[in-house]
Amino acid sequence: MIPKLMQSLSLPVAKRQASRRQFMLGALAAGGGIAVGYHILSASSAVASETAADGHKAAAFTPYLTIDENGQVMVLSSQFEMGQGSYNGLATLVAEELDADWQAIDVRGVAGNVKAYGNVAFGGAIQGTGGSTSMVTSWERYRKAGAAARAMLVAAAATEWGVQPSEITVENGVLAHPSGKTAGFGVFATKAAAVPVPADVKLKQPADWKLIGNAKLKRFDSARKANGTEQYTIDVKLPGMLTAVMIHPPMFGAKVKSFDAAAARAVKGVVDVVETPRGIAVVGEHMWAAIKGREAVNVVWDDAAAEKRSTPELMAMYRDLAEKAPVALARKDGDVEVGFAAATKVIEATFEFPYLAHSAMEPLNAVARRNEDGTLEIWGGHQFPDVYQMLAGQIVGITPDKVQLHVMKSGGSFGRRAVFDGDVVVESVYVAKAIGFRAPVKVQWTREDDMRAGRYRPSYVHKLKAGIDGDGKLVAWSDHIVGQSIMAKTAFEGMVQNGVDPTSVEGASNLPYAIPNQTVGLTTTDVGVPVLWWRSVGSTHTAFAAEAFIDQIAETAGRDPIEYRLSMLEPQSRHAIVLKLAAEKAEWSKPLPKGRFRGVAVAESFGSVVAQIAEVSTDGSGGIKVERVIAAVDCGLAVNPDQVRAQVEGGIGFGLGAILGEEITLTSGKVDQGNFDMYTPLRIDAMPAVEVHILASANPPSGIGEPGVPPVGPAVANAVYKALGKRIQSMPFSKTLNT
Numbered sequence: 001m002i003p004k005l006m007q008s009l010s011l012p013v014a015k016r017q018a019s020r021r022q023f024m025l026g027a028l029a030a031g032g033g034i035a036v037g038y039h040i041l042s043a044s045s046a047v048a049s050e051t052a053a054d055g056h057k058a059a060a061f062t063p064y065l066t067i068d069e070n071g072q073v074m075v076l077s078s079q080f081e082m083g084q085g086s087y088n089g090l091a092t093l094v095a096e097e098l099d100a101d102w103q104a105i106d107v108r109g110v111a112g113n114v115k116a117y118g119n120v121a122f123g124g125a126i127q128g129t130g131g132s133t134s135m136v137t138s139w140e141r142y143r144k145a146g147a148a149a150r151a152m153l154v155a156a157a158a159t160e161w162g163v164q165p166s167e168i169t170v171e172n173g174v175l176a177h178p179s180g181k182t183a184g185f186g187v188f189a190t191k192a193a194a195v196p197v198p199a200d201v202k203l204k205q206p207a208d209w210k211l212i213g214n215a216k217l218k219r220f221d222s223a224r225k226a227n228g229t230e231q232y233t234i235d236v237k238l239p240g241m242l243t244a245v246m247i248h249p250p251m252f253g254a255k256v257k258s259f260d261a262a263a264a265r266a267v268k269g270v271v272d273v274v275e276t277p278r279g280i281a282v283v284g285e286h287m288w289a290a291i292k293g294r295e296a297v298n299v300v301w302d303d304a305a306a307e308k309r310s311t312p313e314l315m316a317m318y319r320d321l322a323e324k325a326p327v328a329l330a331r332k333d334g335d336v337e338v339g340f341a342a343a344t345k346v347i348e349a350t351f352e353f354p355y356l357a358h359s360a361m362e363p364l365n366a367v368a369r370r371n372e373d374g375t376l377e378i379w380g381g382h383q384f385p386d387v388y389q390m391l392a393g394q395i396v397g398i399t400p401d402k403v404q405l406h407v408m409k410s411g412g413s414f415g416r417r418a419v420f421d422g423d424v425v426v427e428s429v430y431v432a433k434a435i436g437f438r439a440p441v442k443v444q445w446t447r448e449d450d451m452r453a454g455r456y457r458p459s460y461v462h463k464l465k466a467g468i469d470g471d472g473k474l475v476a477w478s479d480h481i482v483g484q485s486i487m488a489k490t491a492f493e494g495m496v497q498n499g500v501d502p503t504s505v506e507g508a509s510n511l512p513y514a515i516p517n518q519t520v521g522l523t524t525t526d527v528g529v530p531v532l533w534w535r536s537v538g539s540t541h542t543a544f545a546a547e548a549f550i551d552q553i554a555e556t557a558g559r560d561p562i563e564y565r566l567s568m569l570e571p572q573s574r575h576a577i578v579l580k581l582a583a584e585k586a587e588w589s590k591p592l593p594k595g596r597f598r599g600v601a602v603a604e605s606f607g608s609v610v611a612q613i614a615e616v617s618t619d620g621s622g623g624i625k626v627e628r629v630i631a632a633v634d635c636g637l638a639v640n641p642d643q644v645r646a647q648v649e650g651g652i653g654f655g656l657g658a659i660l661g662e663e664i665t666l667t668s669g670k671v672d673q674g675n676f677d678m679y680t681p682l683r684i685d686a687m688p689a690v691e692v693h694i695l696a697s698a699n700p701p702s703g704i705g706e707p708g709v710p711p712v713g714p715a716v717a718n719a720v721y722k723a724l725g726k727r728i729q730s731m732p733f734s735k736t737l738n739t
Contacts, residue, residue: 067153067189082417099170132704135639233408241440242284267293270283277430339516358534360411362412366379366381367442368428376402456664460481464545535706575609601713611711614626628688631711636702639701655713659713
């Protein structure tokens, strides 16, 4: 079921035949309905004054912040915090313009006001976090919110003190006048919140920033994470709460035919066993009882409509399709057939990519409770809250405004909690409803549930072909991509234009190199495995295929890999600049010690450009170790440089783990992997030393949560070729290195 709200989601801007990032930028330009205006800042009724946990009254200034009588500033975040640091970024924007005391800043997630919280980069019609857009959507409105609140505090103080507002200074949460009068924010919070929101506010000039761009600013939430007091959905405990675990179909598309729960009901602590549209739920007094009860349930499945193919069969089909003409074209420049005919040499390569799990540290979960007044409360990692409110309301038979979402922080997501059918959120509502709402219910997935319930990075095959002339110049290029669509059969289906899902081809259809004749083709497959965006989405495979192939072409042309790339880039382009910066920091022109080898790659995703140079060593018997990765990053203005650095470091580890050893495989339609014994993310001893160099920029912030992922795979693959003479063309690397 596709909610009606989502069917109307900004389809005009989605018609652009472009990458997903280009779609987002188009939405940013066209989304006047959500562009920051003071009519939004003044909509403070959207957030009522509230009582903080310590009993102090907090006054709402705008939908974006409150201040209590102690001067505590609570930033109300439209963006979901899943470890990427969006809360810290928003806190920085507000605190900078408010001149708040950084020690008095906190942040919590909010939902239920799409006018104020709709994501600008998504067209403004939906609140959501994804596509590395947190700073893009927040950059202007949260600074304006801070500046407006500052002006309101100054106005209230000026009235109380009988002075001119221009005579009052603000610093570290303290208002001061030359007469010696001073007061903290809390003294005037209530009166200031009643002051009309100013029709215009002046934002600080970059030269006056103290927090934005400050590389030494420590995250406001570091202590809570270090001492274990930070709260996630897995930590939620409500009076009388029950815990449920799910029995999902073992094959995608299978349904419950019948089940016998007699033995499960006899397990001590099991409260109920109920059927839901998403499988069987075993409800217990605690997690252990629910798990033991699940082991005792006997389910008979109807698998008539299930996906039953195994991975080898699917990949053979993909390879066969890749050899045929593509069904759709995402890019066509010049005439590739003429280019290939004129080429002196033609190079070909096929790249294969498996399904990948998100494998976040905190498995999926949600808590649902119905109140006596008929309203519903849901605690969870609400990455697309508007959707979940609507779906939950439909299940219970209430309007979305009667569904209150508690937006919890999440121990990772990487795209996994951004689903349009509500997933574990609707499971919690279904289960609570099935037991008559007699108690709050937490649905908690195990690692095995998380690994086997679908929503993977799609599997892909790339068939590439390139032609070079007598001087080694690249004159023809074709890339035929075969794989599943993420957008099809979802609320974003309108983005699939002329058979092209932009998430399948992003990073390939907008290749930055000057190639006179090129095509990017796409054949979308029909496979019953549920797929979803995965950190850096299409660029996870397109960047690898393109950048590994470019190295192969450079070698055929007898050219240095970096020099060859630069010859096809505009000298002052972002790609060229970060590539040169990475080369400089890695001392590319200097020889490495014996046993060390380098590889390079550059990729653009989510508005940012990242170049990486990887150094690997070999143990002499075919094994390799990634020793060092040097990254150069252009992400526009870095709001929190240390956070940018951390995201690139994390992205390198995330991407490295995927290309070295991660894959989801199927046997007769059933997922083989269940835990980290078979699905192997990067181990700490395999994490290389990482250097991140951030290009100074005055441009507005662009994405950073994902762009560190795409270049690491091809950079390492290109280094491995120099070390071992093996081209890595089938992921994960272990397939090639172990043969």
